[in-house]
Amino acid sequence: MGDTPNFINNSNDANNSEVVIFESEAAPVVALDGNALPAIELNFINHSNDVNNSEVIVFAKNEATNFDELSIAWTVIKYCGQGDNHPFTYPMGQTISASDSWGNYTAQLNAPLGQQFAVKLTTDGDQLVPQGPATSPQEIQLLNALPKGAVNANIYKDGKLFASRTGIVPQQVAVFQFKPTIWIGVASQVEQGKVMNSAIISQINTEISLLGIVSADIVMTGGGAGPNATPSPSRCRIS
Secondary structure, three states: OOOOOOOOOOOOOOOOOOOOOOOOOOOOOOOOOHHHOOEEEEEEEEOOOOOOOOEEEEEOOOOOOOOOOOOEOOEEEOOOOOOOEEEEEEEOOOEEEEEEOOOOEOOOEEOOOOEEEEEEEEOOEEEEEEEEEOOOOOOEEEEEOOOOOOEEEEEEEOOEEEEEEEEEOOOOEEEEOOOOEEEEEEEOOOOOOOEOOHHHHHHOOEEEEOOOOOEEEEEEEOOOOOOOOOOOOOEEEEO
């Protein structure tokens, strides 16, 4: 199955023209390196006795919300057998993009902490632009400055969707704040880049701090069958 075509507007059109597509080829999506900051090199190692080909889910929680916001499955590790390992990278920087009700996605911009962005209607259509400092140095904020229509705010790490806020109405601000931690555990039928339901999130209770870490192994143990089985195949630790 081929990739879904992606329309990117690099024209100088000032008339908000409509685009009619007769035939096209898929265009690659290129994510920017967030802030040119260093990245933490992580290596997941499966030392568990799990025999269910469980999927390992890595995600973050948005600390800026005052309610139980659903999280995005940032990284999904599949078919990592006993004794196998899966390296992945956690960038310290991130990028931000916005999508609108017309199905358009803005180009990704570097999104350092303490920065606010705004979606504005220009002669070139909806544009995401830096807006200056955020109201908190620990937050990333996105203002919907459109005259009408809701937008979605999307945060990316390592080119993958990391967090999202949807349905941001005009003059409303989406706020993101992340601790230097990841959540990791096992689940099934979870798709990378998609929202996880609350039942899955509630089952994953392993939080790993990345504060001060440059590289580390994340070792999963537990699981199995029979009288000698340990409680869970989702016990992960840094080594």
